[in-house]
Amino acid sequence: MKKLLSLVLTGAIVFSFTGCENMQKAQNETEKQTKNIGNQVEKQSENVGENVQKQSENLGENVQKQTKNVGEQVEKQSENIQNQFGIDNLMDQFRKAGFAIGANEKIPFENLGAKNGYRVKVDNDVIDVYEFDMNNLSAEGKKVTDEAKKGTVNISGTRTPVKFKNGIMLVGVDKHTNKEKISEIFDKFGNK
Incomplete structure (x- = not known):
């Protein structure tokens, strides 16, 4: 019985060390995934910011071009009327x-x-x-x-x-x- 008891205790000790090691690995893996998710969120935020800035610049350029075109059209129509x-x-x-x-x-x-x-x-x-x-x-x-x-x-x-x-x-x-x-x-x- 002593042998059996010592075998059970040895198994429990080995099992508990193995479980701690697995827990540590799981915790390390969770930290890595959390870090990766944080990096991905940061990159996506930067991309969104860059896209918004580019779209704002494009919108500004389009408005400027359209305003110039309207001005040119008004000037041409005014010239046509004066020529008439x-x-x-x-x-x-x-x-x-x-x-x-x-x-x-x-x-x-x-x-x-x-x-x-x-x-x-x-x-x-x-x-x-x-x-x-x-x-x-x-x-x-x-x-x-x-x-x-x-x-x-x-x-x-x-x-x-x-x-x-x-x-x-x-x-x-x-x-x-x-x-x-x-x-x-x-x-x-x-x-x-």
């Missing part, structure tokens, strides 16, 4: 109405803040035609166009009657022999 109401188109309207139109003679226009200025013979009477860039007026251009909208402009110290519409100012219509017909054509000019 430009001096050449006005002269075409006068021709269609039966007026003889002479050559455009360039006249000073900068002092009025205009972008162009011409002296034109319309049925042998002279009219001065000024064109203003209404989207890019200088201080003088704004002052002159504001006055022109009211019907008179100060030119060289003299209040001068004018016709004004769509960035085009006519000077000398009041002295023209066909002032009523010219005024009528000009008043309809650009109406669609």
Whole structure:
């Protein structure tokens, strides 16, 4: 019986040492897995942060490009509208109405803040035609166009009657022999 008891006790001691070793291995394995999970979470967090930053940068670039495109489209449409109401188109309207139109003679226009200025013979009477860039007026251009909208402009110290519409100012219509017909054509000019 002593042998049996000593055999059982020896087995229990061996078994307990083996169990402790297995427990230690299990604990070490758990620590490794926990560390790996922590590293994976950290890497994924970094990746998410980088992705969010890249997407934000891409979004910013897209918004900037779209804003630029809208600005360019507005500028082109504005140019098209101004060309539609430009001096050449006005002269075409006068021709269609039966007026003889002479050559455009360039006249000073900068002092009025205009972008162009011409002296034109319309049925042998002279009219001065000024064109203003209404989207890019200088201080003088704004002052002159504001006055022109009211019907008179100060030119060289003299209040001068004018016709004004769509960035085009006519000077000398009041002295023209066909002032009523010219005024009528000009008043309809650009109406669609």
